[in-house]
Amino acid sequence: RVQTNWPLQINLPIGSHTPLWCTASGKLYLASLPPEQLERVLLRLPIQQMARNTLTDLSALRDDLARVREEDMGTDSEEFIDGMVACAVPVRDAQGRLLACLFSHAPVIRCSMEQLLGFVPRLRAAAKELESIVGG
Template sequence: MTTKRDKGSAINRVLEIIELVANAQSPLSPADISHALAIPKPSVHRLLAQLKQDDFLQINLRGLWEPGNRLYQLSMGVWHAERFKNARQAIMHRLASEVHETCGISIPQGLEMVYYDRVQANWPLQIYLPEGSHTPVWCTSSGKLYLASLTKAKRQKVLEVLPITAMTRNTITDLDALNQELDRIAKSGIGTDNEEFIDGMVACSVPIKDGQGRLVACLYVHAPSLRVSFDKLLEFVPHLQQAAAELAKLDDSEI
């Protein structure tokens, strides 16, 4: 049962600031935080300085506040909790049995995607990308889906600092062509990788969204192109979308 927070409590103010910044659509200024939480500006600046020192929040180049590495690790710890993992695994095992290929969840972390959870298909020929693998955003299905979810202004800023290099003969390295590809993905809601990251591997992904419709993770399936053609892989998309919708709905009441 949720109770009303004591506005005078320093720890509650800290938690409210963390919650506000974590749920914000974009980085916030100290004035935004002060206004939203009715906390005096001097107190906001003092608490933000402490949260930055402890790495829960960080300040970007525009002087705005966003989640820091420690808050990110905290959120990952919650996702790794056994009761959440069991529910995810049940959904993903069902998905893998439907498509007969390896599927998993990847999450954006900085300028990379991290393979967070996966269920391996039972085939002799496998592509080994274990949990914890870091992959580039410009040539993977999940990475391109993440980039496509950003506003065009933010996307452009990210593209300008990415070390875009050719991973295979199919990697899109031209910025104009990549932007066109990302526009297509933004419209379809389906990320694709036609042997752009690894020669001989095809992949597609769909978003897992939060209650506000924001992409928080990607659900992917990948396979050797010797076994599954790119066009055949896209036939799995309805199964992915159904599983992603179920994953998005997971909460304490359902686990």
């Protein structure tokens, strides 16, 4: 974990519990599930509005998860916390299963979603390095 030294920070301590349906890593995890399992999980999630852009309509969330699956990258554009953007890329094991998510988040006052997405190639490269370390 790398924390910025800027005075304005979003503090999500290691071990924080965050909702699957509105976080970049959570959506990446959901998109990795087989369709039948995903549907079972979606129907049991306590989906609620967390921030101004939270997707609470299951159809819209399913569409977003299809995009996440296609792009192999999760995003959160003020869906979990108003004023925060995030993106996440997968770290996979040797069988291609999701092992972990490598993510970055920032306050929108300092970094737009477009700017944050500019770091995705570096995140993907770091994820590949992590995969080689764990035998992915």
